Amino acid sequence: MANCLVAQSGGPTSAINASLAGVVRGAKNSKSFDKCLGALHGVQGLMNEEIKDLTDIDTKKLSLTPSMYLGSCRYKLPEYADAPEEYEKIFDILKKNDVDTFFYIGGNDSMDTVSKLSAYASAKDESIQFIGVPKTIDNDLCVTDHTPGYGSAAKFIATTLLEVSHDTAIYPIKSVTIVEIMGRDAGWLAGAAALARNDYNVVPHLIYLPEVAFNEDEFIEDVKDMIEKHGNVVVAVSEGIKDKDGVYITSSSATEDKFGHSQLSGTGKTLELLVKEKIGVKARAVEINIPQRTAGHMASLTDIEESIAQGEFAVEKAEEGMSGVMITIHRLSDIPYTTYLSTTDIDDTAGLIKHVPKKWINKRGNDVTDEFIQYVKPLIQGEVDLKYKDGLPDYMDISDLL
């Protein structure tokens, strides 16, 4: 028997530790591995041999802890021809630690690393297997129905929009609140704001995604129209909206700070200034910021359970001898929500971005359709059984990283 090793990379989500917990649990329950090791700080930490034994970790608590328990790196492994010594070093360390399977949980760069290392293993006839377990709050990976981490981010965003609705509704005045949501290229997160709507709540009144060219005049018209109808207007907007020439709308807001440097406002702030200037009503921008990817206290139970399952499934696929694959999820139906897990060749998703389909955006380009809502709704269902200590979430100790 040999060991397996797991690492995490890319940006945080509330579910990436659930995938880690799934790998650890799967490895422990399998008869194929002695120990489940973890490398700190992704493949960079692996090269520094920052390795710890995860076999006896509390996987329940781990699965409910946001961000990366093992830390992360933003590192694109060079092509073999450019840095053969890095590949050799990685394989030396894996062999030294008796590792025959490497699970890499992360986004596009991590999948690229899995691709390169598995190709190298084939070329050198090395028996070490490499399996990618995806995650990204952005939900913009192809082939898979959705990505671990997205459901929890969507649940936090929709909850925040619902609470913002309660907040903005109290004064009978005209005002515009612009809520800026993450998403440079795809509108999956901003679109999830639509889930805040319910029997009584119609907020957000408008939603703008990067998939549609942003038109300033139409935006002002739409906002004026909604002010007429509702008084208090709430707009959800992707940080990544661009004009018809593909230029980020924030680029129009450049100002010079007191140090003489050019500063860009955020997207929300840019629209706030536009509304104040063109309509003359009270306006403010709210950026949901870091909490949308790290608010573990509002994680989606569905997301956490699916992430654990993908980790466990990755171990099964390793036992079947697979390498150079990424775990995928496929949907059979929305109601009842039914899915199954599978794998895809790691190169099938590389570098491609899954956008919100045009047919899931309304004609005016200022809202999502019911199809979008039916797609996201199952992903935010269920609340996690998080324990609290002294009034705060009782997360895993991350003092290794602090």
Added chain:
Amino acid sequence: MANCLVAQSGGPTSAINASLAGVVRGAKNSKSFDKCLGALHGVQGLMNEEIKDLTDIDTKKLSLTPSMYLGSCRYKLPEYADAPEEYEKIFDILKKNDVDTFFYIGGNDSMDTVSKLSAYASAKDESIQFIGVPKTIDNDLCVTDHTPGYGSAAKFIATTLLEVSHDTAIYPIKSVTIVEIMGRDAGWLAGAAALARNDYNVVPHLIYLPEVAFNEDEFIEDVKDMIEKHGNVVVAVSEGIKDKDGVYITSSSATEDKFGHSQLSGTGKTLELLVKEKIGVKARAVEINIPQRTAGHMASLTDIEESIAQGEFAVEKAEEGMSGVMITIHRLSDIPYTTYLSTTDIDDTAGLIKHVPKKWINKRGNDVTDEFIQYVKPLIQGEVDLKYKDGLPDYMDISDLL
């Protein structure tokens, strides 16, 4: 028998509906009132006779719904000499609706209204009673130990800082994250960030409150020092920090937008630019913004229960014939946390701001002391039993306001 009437005013908190639920429940259980009426939009809505019957409302659900179920107003009632007709109108409407007791839940302006109306009642020998039930996330009211709404805001802020710690810890690089927290005049909310610290977490590394004159050079020194020690540094800062001349530090960040208008950056953004310029490391600002006052999903059970109790207590005091008073809470001990309710003359708190005591701030002025933490800790204890529907909090229908 007559009716009582309740209204809400000022800015949102996660507990102001719990006080409302307490008044409704108290009125229903008392033998003194036929109906419990509610005025929409505070005393302004009362003057427009926007009144609804609250007697049979679901008080459990109401108590867990953030922001104001009845809507709000920002209205300072003029002195009687300047607008006698407003006083007469209010009393006419109260009498027409057979109201003999008016409960006003709100902040300083609401307490001022209670003061003026009860004085008018005395002067005119009217028998209508006026009782103030305080709330403010700012916790800056005098006489009372703390204010309803503060504990829930503190719990959300501390949770967010803990989650930000998990988020920022993942990369082994030098970076500074500035978290901007509400509080123009007092540092109670920013200080609550210290509660994020636990067995493993030392974030936030630095805390700046409006009670201490902000010194740019010392700040840069402190941040440099923490970068040396920790790499990733997280700073919590009140939006209201000022320099030694009492000038808001944001005033140094004025830039001109593309419309030619002067724009102030937020406090966090101002410090972000300062860190980038003077230290040259990666820096970013995160503004917690609206969610800190309206994230009902992270309300403190202690805060909600105390707010309900203050509402019920207000009804008891009305039955005893009191008028022109505000409900107060007094602490007997931190451990075990023991308090009792009382009343104070409504004019005792008017216009005064309760600051964080100097002895609860460390000597360097960049952190709070253990005494501060012991004071806040009991207020964030316990989680609410919030129901969810379709994956989101199941709050009260506020379609009257939307």
